[in-house]
Amino acid sequence: MQSAIPKPSPAGKILWTAIAIVGAWCLGVVALRRGEPINAIWLVTASVSVFLIGYRFYSRLIATRLLQLDPTRATPAVLRNDGLDYVPTDKWVVFGHHFAAIAGAGPLVGPVLAAQMGYLPGTLWILVGVVFAGAVQDFMILGLSLRRDGRSLGHMLREELGEVPGVIAMIGVLVLMMIVLAVLALVVVKALTHSPWGTFTVAATIPIALLMGLYLRYFRPGRILEVSIIGLVLLLASIWYGKTVADTPALSVLFDFDAKGLAWLLIGYGFFASVLPVWLLLAPRDYLSTFLKIGTIVLLALAIFLAAPTLQMPAVTKFIDGTGPVFSGNLFPFLFITIACGAVSGWHSIIASGTTPKLLANEGEARIVGYGGMLMEAFVAIMALIAAASLHPGVYFAMNSPGALVGTTAEQAAQTISTWGFLVTPAELTETAKNIGESTILGRAGGAPTLAVGMAQLLHGIMPGEGMMALWYHYAILFEALFILTTVDAGTRVGRFMIQELAGMAWAPLKQTESWLGNVVATVICVGLWGYFLYQGAVDPLGGINTLWPLFGIANQMLAAIALMLATVVTVKLKRERFVLIPAVPAAWLVICTLTAGWQKIFDDKISFTAAAQKYADAMASGTLLAPAKSMDEMQRIVTNNRVDMALTALFMLLVLTMLFFSLRAIARAWRANHPTAHEEPYVALSSVAP
Amino acid sequence: MNLDARTAPRSLWKWAVQTARLCCGVPDYDVYVKHLREHHPERAVPSYGEFFRERQEARYRGTGGRCC
Numbered sequence: 182m183q184s185a186i187p188k189p190s191p192a193g194k195i196l197w198t199a200i201a202i203v204g205a206w207c208l209g210v211v212a213l214r215r216g217e218p219i220n221a222i223w224l225v226t227a228s229v230s231v232f233l234i235g236y237r238f239y240s241r242l243i244a245t246r247l248l249q250l251d252p253t254r255a256t257p258a259v260l261r262n263d264g265l266d267y268v269p270t271d272k273w274v275v276f277g278h279h280f281a282a283i284a285g286a287g288p289l290v291g292p293v294l295a296a297q298m299g300y301l302p303g304t305l306w307i308l309v310g311v312v313f314a315g316a317v318q319d320f321m322i323l324g325l326s327l328r329r330d331g332r333s334l335g336h337m338l339r340e341e342l343g344e345v346p347g348v349i350a351m352i353g354v355l356v357l358m359m360i361v362l363a364v365l366a367l368v369v370v371k372a373l374t375h376s377p378w379g380t381f382t383v384a385a386t387i388p389i390a391l392l393m394g395l396y397l398r399y400f401r402p403g404r405i406l407e408v409s410i411i412g413l414v415l416l417l418a419s420i421w422y423g424k425t426v427a428d429t430p431a432l433s434v435l436f437d438f439d440a441k442g443l444a445w446l447l448i449g450y451g452f453f454a455s456v457l458p459v460w461l462l463l464a465p466r467d468y469l470s471t472f473l474k475i476g477t478i479v480l481l482a483l484a485i486f487l488a489a490p491t492l493q494m495p496a497v498t499k500f501i502d503g504t505g506p507v508f509s510g511n512l513f514p515f516l517f518i519t520i521a522c523g524a525v526s527g528w529h530s531i532i533a534s535g536t537t538p539k540l541l542a543n544e545g546e547a548r549i550v551g552y553g554g555m556l557m558e559a560f561v562a563i564m565a566l567i568a569a570a571s572l573h574p575g576v577y578f579a580m581n582s583p584g585a586l587v588g589t590t591a592e593q594a595a596q597t598i599s600t601w602g603f604l605v606t607p608a609e610l611t612e613t614a615k616n617i618g619e620s621t622i623l624g625r626a627g628g629a630p631t632l633a634v635g636m637a638q639l640l641h642g643i644m645p646g647e648g649m650m651a652l653w654y655h656y657a658i659l660f661e662a663l664f665i666l667t668t669v670d671a672g673t674r675v676g677r678f679m680i681q682e683l684a685g686m687a688w689a690p691l692k693q694t695e696s697w698l699g700n701v702v703a704t705v706i707c708v709g710l711w712g713y714f715l716y717q718g719a720v721d722p723l724g725g726i727n728t729l730w731p732l733f734g735i736a737n738q739m740l741a742a743i744a745l746m747l748a749t750v751v752t753v754k755l756k757r758e759r760f761v762l763i764p765a766v767p768a769a770w771l772v773i774c775t776l777t778a779g780w781q782k783i784f785d786d787k788i789s790f791t792a793a794a795q796k797y798a799d800a801m802a803s804g805t806l807l808a809p810a811k812s813m814d815e816m817q818r819i820v821t822n823n824r825v826d827m828a829l830t831a832l833f834m835l836l837v838l839t840m841l842f843f844s845l846r847a848i849a850r851a852w853r854a855n856h857p858t859a860h861e862e863p864y865v866a867l868s869s870v871a872p
Numbered sequence: 873m874n875l876d877a878r879t880a881p882r883s884l885w886k887w888a889v890q891t892a893r894l895c896c897g898v899p900d901y902d903v904y905v906k907h908l909r910e911h912h913p914e915r916a917v918p919s920y921g922e923f924f925r926e927r928q929e930a931r932y933r934g935t936g937g938r939c940c
Contacts, residue, residue, distance in 0.1 A: 262907065263907070264903060264904035265899060265927070266930075270894070270900075271887065273887060277891035402920070403924030403925075405892070405893060459932045460929075463932060464932070
């Protein structure tokens with residue numbers, strides 16, 4: 182199927198024509214029907230058709246012409262088989278592994294935030310983005326790594342572009358990681374602020390994980406499935422008991438925290454979780470969150486198919502003009518920054534050049550794993566968008582708008598949001614809060630709570646019952662918090678190793694990952710870095726997400742741009758210039774988006790960090806206090822925070838420009854060369870190695 | 873995966889277990905033992921518990937990881 186393109190059979194032609202017609206029809210309905218709400222099934226069908234066509238035609242073009250995958254060629258798994266890291270594995274097992282590694286909180290959060298512009302802009306970007314950018318990136322990086330002994334992205338960048346761009350990219354990845362950890366931790370803070378029920382269930386995961394860790398270590402070593410079932414039962418019990426905690430004043434005060442308190446707790450937790458032995462806390466939590474994640478995605482899909490909700494959010498809202506309350510900035514470039522995971526995510530290039538290329542038994546299978554895996558993630562993003570768009574728009578905006586814009590009581594919020602054209606009564610807002618067992622739904626930005634309410638309403642529609650909606654809501658919150666916290670633990674640990682590697686260049690003893698001193702020092706630096714941004718988000722006047730999510734989006738798309746630039750360089754180095762536009766167009770698009778967004782975040786008079794810093798600095802000069810600051814010290818902190826964000830944005834822009842320079846230089850050289858100059862490993866026939 | 877009516881449920885279960893373990897960073901133990909026997913007969917074969925511990929440590933050592 183890979184080496185020679187067979188002539189399509191008549192039945193095949195009819196089938197694909199039918200899929201194309203159905204897809205085009207559904208997309209037409211999604212895009213063109215105005216005035217009356219449409220059903221989510223139209224959107225689902227349109228997406229699936231687009232994914233099938235993209236996979237069948239575009240990924241095949243990439244596989245056969247651009248990457249020239251060869252099923253007769255031995256893969257790293259076969260050549261270096263050690264039974265541990267390099268293991269030829271069944272393709273569906275690799276697919277499951279790869280999908281579990283790339284799907285995280287990202288595809289669930291970005292589309293929910295982007296729903297403020299209506300469901301249509303987000304949907305179109307996810308569909309076009311995944312087919313032409315995201316899946317291309319994942320697939321190509323996997324393909325390149327397969328031909329290079331399964332080497333990592335950083336290693337390939339050093340080989341193909343040079344030492345300096347390799348180190349620059351490594352620093353970029355480290356900074357990106359700190360922002361990811363901060364913004365994800367902030368999502369948890371937003372979800373748990375003054376929510377004793379949620380906080381209790383998330384806190385309960387710590388003793389549950391410890392118990393699982395001890396069980397796996399001493400009682401029944403390695404019985405992952407068994408211990409995960411025990412853990413799951415205990416988790417569900419904690420959700421159920423959480424209601425009692427919330428209803429009992431003596432207990433609920435113990436778990437009732439404001440945003441600052443939660444931020445400090447998470448920072449402390451992140452430190453301990455990453456210096457403790459992995460088997461005790463991190464690994465068991467990781468198992469639970471992996472299984473819960475897959476289970477919840479399946480549950481969400483079932484809920485959408487069975488409930489077939491009507492989309493209440495308009496196709497396009499007036500907020501495409503950049504005045505939206507959830508994140509500020511115009512549709513271009515901010516929609517393309519806000520939805521990163523789901524359309525195109527730079528992180529995936531790290532996974533596609535990590536464990537996955539060491540597992541594939543045959544090059545031909547890279548297509549379903551690399552391209553197909555990303556299409557699956559885009560489908561998750563579409564489902565998250567549906568869950569958000571099926572909510573009452575008034576409820577959606579009440580949850581996601583900062584208190585500084587809509588006020589802090591249900592009456593004020595309902596009034597402000599109604600003036601935006603989304604009619605909602607205070608009673609509807611308090612009723613929703615009561616249904617999900619919370620005191621308020623206001624100021625719960627960050628995507629997770631919105632998705633949780635959406636899921637809870639869908640599931641409640643299928644399985645009604647007194648008080649069930651509150652249980653579903655807290656289940657969804659718990660699952661999101663659980664896997665975000667697992668990312669925080671694991672990310673802190675990885676960040677620590679990266680810091681030790683960089684610091685080890687300056688002072689060798691810091692490099693020893695076994696030494697206690699190096700370990701603690703690097704962990705403190707790592708936690709300090711993301712903790713700074715987390716705390717900043719917790720005291721931010723616009724609620725934090727509004728400020729930090731664009732920074733995260735810019736950083737993530739920066740990494741995707743770097744990965745696609747690498748793919749472009751290698752395409753030219755292989756002398757396959759005919760197909761260079763396949764990676765070059767999405768690379769250019771991401772460079773344009775990140776640079777424009779970065780520019781606006783520094784220089785725009787309304788939405789930039791500079792303008793925000795200036796506003797508070799001016800107020801300080803005239804001696805007035807601006808909310809939410811309560812003292813001049815807090816005013817000063819807001820000014821400093823905005824200046825730090827400004828500098829960071831400038832750093833990202835500089836990184837993109839530097840990498841662009843090195844890529845263009847490498848392309849120019851390779852274009853002039855009259856022979857391929859890429860660093861591929863030599864061909865070894867599969868038949869000469871395999872038994 | 874070759875499925876037929878008789879062996880389908882078993883191979884599906886085996887697939888699910890293998891995938892679930894791999895998602896947690898634990899590759900197939902039987903495959904590893906087979907590999908050791910065939911290629912390194914001089915080495916001692918670790919028990920599943922030892923194998924599991926080694927893999928658990930290895931998963932969080934490198935710069936691998938997962939997505940946001």
